[in-house]
Amino acid sequence: MQLTNRSKQVSNKEMTLAEKMYLPAVISGLAITIGHFFRKKPTIQYPEVKKYLGPIYRGHHILKRDEQGRERCTACGLCAVACPAEAISMVAAEREKGEETLYREEKYAAVYEINMLRCIFCGLCEEACPKQAVYLRHDRMVPVFQERDEVIYGKDRLVEKMDDRYIRANNSEVNTTPTEPSLTRAAT
Amino acid sequence: MDLTTLLVKGLIILIIFVITLTIAAYSTYGERKVAAFLQDRIGPNRAGPWGLLQPLADGGKMFFKEDFIPAQASKWLFILGPCLAMLTALMSSAVIPFGDTIRFGNYAIPVQAIEINIGVLYIFGVVSLGVYGVMVGGWASNNKFSLLGAIRAASQNISYEIALGLSLIAILMMTGSLSLRAIIDEQATFFEWNIFTQPLGFVIFLTCAFAECNRTPFDLPECETELIGGYHTEYSSMKLGFYLFAEYINMFVSSAFISALYFGGFHYPFMSEISGALENSMGAIAGHNVATAIGIVMFFAKIFFFIFFFMWVRWTLPRFRYDQLMNLGWKTFIPLAILNVVITGAGLLYDFKYATWIIAITMIGMVVVSNARAPKREVVRPGVV
Ligand code: SF4
Ligand code: SF4
Numbered sequence: 191m192q193l194t195n196r197s198k199q200v201s202n203k204e205m206t207l208a209e210k211m212y213l214p215a216v217i218s219g220l221a222i223t224i225g226h227f228f229r230k231k232p233t234i235q236y237p238e239v240k241k242y243l244g245p246i247y248r249g250h251h252i253l254k255r256d257e258q259g260r261e262r263c264t265a266c267g268l269c270a271v272a273c274p275a276e277a278i279s280m281v282a283a284e285r286e287k288g289e290e291t292l293y294r295e296e297k298y299a300a301v302y303e304i305n306m307l308r309c310i311f312c313g314l315c316e317e318a319c320p321k322q323a324v325y326l327r328h329d330r331m332v333p334v335f336q337e338r339d340e341v342i343y344g345k346d347r348l349v350e351k352m353d354d355r356y357i358r359a360n361n362s363e364v365n366t367t368p369t370e371p372s373l374t375r376a377a378t
Numbered sequence: 379m380d381l382t383t384l385l386v387k388g389l390i391i392l393i394i395f396v397i398t399l400t401i402a403a404y405s406t407y408g409e410r411k412v413a414a415f416l417q418d419r420i421g422p423n424r425a426g427p428w429g430l431l432q433p434l435a436d437g438g439k440m441f442f443k444e445d446f447i448p449a450q451a452s453k454w455l456f457i458l459g460p461c462l463a464m465l466t467a468l469m470s471s472a473v474i475p476f477g478d479t480i481r482f483g484n485y486a487i488p489v490q491a492i493e494i495n496i497g498v499l500y501i502f503g504v505v506s507l508g509v510y511g512v513m514v515g516g517w518a519s520n521n522k523f524s525l526l527g528a529i530r531a532a533s534q535n536i537s538y539e540i541a542l543g544l545s546l547i548a549i550l551m552m553t554g555s556l557s558l559r560a561i562i563d564e565q566a567t568f569f570e571w572n573i574f575t576q577p578l579g580f581v582i583f584l585t586c587a588f589a590e591c592n593r594t595p596f597d598l599p600e601c602e603t604e605l606i607g608g609y610h611t612e613y614s615s616m617k618l619g620f621y622l623f624a625e626y627i628n629m630f631v632s633s634a635f636i637s638a639l640y641f642g643g644f645h646y647p648f649m650s651e652i653s654g655a656l657e658n659s660m661g662a663i664a665g666h667n668v669a670t671a672i673g674i675v676m677f678f679a680k681i682f683f684f685i686f687f688f689m690w691v692r693w694t695l696p697r698f699r700y701d702q703l704m705n706l707g708w709k710t711f712i713p714l715a716i717l718n719v720v721i722t723g724a725g726l727l728y729d730f731k732y733a734t735w736i737i738a739i740t741m742i743g744m745v746v747v748s749n750a751r752a753p754k755r756e757v758v759r760p761g762v763v
Contacts (some may be wrong), residue, residue: 207748211741213581216695223416223694233420 240331245358248313248326251304252356253349256294261349262323263302264295272318277308295321302348306332307341327356386480386487391472398471402626403433405685409626412689440619448612452518459515460613460620466508467627473497474634475559477644477674481663488559489674497558498546501635502539505590509535511624512592512599516609527608530700531599534589537707538596542586544715545579548722549639552576552731562643566650571642575731577738578718580640582711587632589707592625594692598700633684634677641680644673 209215234241243249254262265282283300285293292298309332315324335341350356407422407429414421422429447456474497477489494500509532516528549572550556553564565571573580589596600608610621637643652672657665698706718734725733 207745211745214745216691219694220690223690226418227412227415227690229418231415231418231420235420235423 237334243328245328247328248311248316250327250330250332251309251315251343251348252325252327253302253345254323254325254356255350255352258291259352260290260292260294261298262294262321263299263319264297264321264323265299265302266297266320268318268320269315269324272314273309274312274314275308275310277305277310278315279303279305299345302345304343304348305341306335306343307338325356325358328358329356383485383487386485390487390489391492394471394476395468398468398627398630401630401681401685402623403437405626405629406436406622407432408685409689409692412686413693416690416693437619440616443615445615445617446612448520450520451612452520455514455518456612457617459511459518460617460624461511462514463508463511463624464620464627466504466511467624467631470501470504470508470631471627471634473500473558474631474638475562475643476634476677478670479666480670481666489670490559493557493559495555495557495560498550498556498561501558501631502543505628506535506539508624508628511621512609515613515621516599519609519612521612523605523607524609524611527599527601527605527611530601530605531592531609534592534596534598534703534707537704538586538589538711541582541707541711541715542590544712544719545576545582545586546639548576548579548715548719548734551719551722551726558638558643562638562645565642566645568642568645568647570731571645572640576640576718576722576734578714578734578741579722582715582718583640584636585706586711587636588688588691589703591628591632591688593629593688595695595698596703597697598703601697629685629688630681633681633688636684637677637680643680644670644677646673646676649673 256262265280267280267282270276270278270280279301280299280303281301282297285296285298311326313326316326332343410432411421411429413419422432425431425435447453472492473490473494475488475490475493479486479488481487512531513528516524516526516531519525549561552572552575553561555561561572588594592599598608599605600610602608605611610618613621649669653666653669656669659665660668714737717737721733721737725731
């Protein structure tokens with residue numbers, strides 16, 4: 191079977207004198223490697239330089255607020271059920287009078303935690319959410335952690351800040367298959 | 379020899395010692411950088427600016443590793459091995475003349491640790507002693523792979539030392555002296571550099587130097603695919619560090635030796651004009667010292683080029699098979715080196731220095747002819763069955 195055009199027939203033919211002397215082959219080899227020496231290196235110096243990973247990259251989770259700054263999550267638990275790694279846990283609470291500016295629904299998540307060591311960034315939570323509350327943002331990664339107690343992300347690190355809102359890149363630019371519902375829904 | 383000369387001598391010895399160690403340490407860094415660049419990578423760049431502190435970090439790591447001696451090993455020989463390797467490697471840089479003389483007052487002190495009139499022999503002796511480090515270490519480990527590696531190292535070094543010595547004899551015949559300084563002074567003008575008078579000798583010498591240093595493509599004693607780690611399989615911690623370090627020192631010394639023997643040492647084109655001009659403008663003593671300094675810099679430039687060349691070859695060529703290695707040494711290099719000596723001698727009879735070009739030209743001619751007569755390789759078109 192032919193896989194590439196670069197395969198070479200191996201022959202057991204007697205070597206010519208030039209080949210027996212090795213030197214011409216050695217010199218051409220040296221020329222090839224020195225060419226690579228001066229080539230521009232493709233390495234990206236990761237922690238200092240970050241690459242744009244595309245509009246559908248699944249990075250840091252974010253719990254969205256709506257336009258009036260109310261949290262969208264209603265603590266239905268569907269994300270936790272969908273999560274294959276069982277990384278999500280939450281405690282639901284009922285919205286009190288006077289808290290309508292904080293929470294959009296009558297029930298909200300008082301505690302919402304994601305264990306980033308367990309999470310595999312599959313994005314199933316995002317797809318499961320009926321309230322379009324949890325997203326995996328494409329522009330930020332979960333930072334590297336050294337301590338175990340840094341690993342569980344609570345609401346303080348997950349809920350969207352109103353002065354630092356996350357807008358998913360325009361979906362029309364994204365070539366997706368229609369079977370990915372998370373990308374066909376607008377996120378604001 | 380009065381006190382001042384002695385002091386300056388001591389200082390020069392100390393400086394050469396420190397420089398050898400520093401260069402060896404930074405060769406490890408250089409090797410990793412060169413390897414990375416040849417493979418389109420960047421290489422170590424985290425320890426200090428551009429990773430310049432990497433050798434220190436490596437050394438620190440080596441010291442903190444467990445120093446393990448196998449239970450069945452012969453303990454003292456096991457320790458002696460790396461020490462011998464290190465010792466002989468460090469000793470050999472003593473006779474290399476790094477520059478002309480430094481003048482102050484009435485003194486003229488050569489920039490060289492010791493000037494002995496059998497410098498070449500001395501280096502040969504010390505380099506052959508270097509095999510003992512490998513041999514003793516490999517044997518003392520009480521491990522079959524180590525022993526195999528050590529035997530390979532010994533037989534390889536012995537075989538290639540012959541060709542190495544024979545290719546040198548042609549130079550010794552032309553100079554008529556065993557002193558390295560005399561050999562360098564012989565090459566004062568550019569076209570009398572031995573690379574131009576002894577092209578074949580240079581190729582043989584260079585290849586043998588690779589084999590003597592156990593560098594790729596001749597690094598069979600530490601061939602990982604066949605022998606795990608070769609003669610230093612059982613070594614850990616700073617003992618292993620000593621072996622690796624000795625290899626880099628050997629590389630430095632061979633580079634210095636090659637530049638001294640074939641590339642005019644501290645000479646460079648238009649040297650006499652430049653030093654004359656300097657002496658005119660800055661006074662005899664200061665001018666002479668500055669000219670010496672330029673010579674030293676040139677010498678180190680040549681050394682660094684050859685260290686780079688060693689690395690360049692390492693990351694280009696695959697390892698030879700052992701029978702190929704032996705065939706190359708015994709059946710190719712030794713006859714060629716003898717032929718080289720004979721032709722050089724014949725040339726010297728008629729006072730013609732460039733006689734060995736005859737061999738080179740004949741070989742090129744033979745290659746061209748055999749290439750022309752060889753049956754054309756039939757081109758196998760991919761996809762067409
Ligand atoms: S991305 Fe996947 S693994 Fe991570 S929390 Fe969401 S569903 Fe669980
Ligand atoms: S994030 Fe979505 S799916 Fe998860 S509990 Fe909140 S509303 Fe339900």
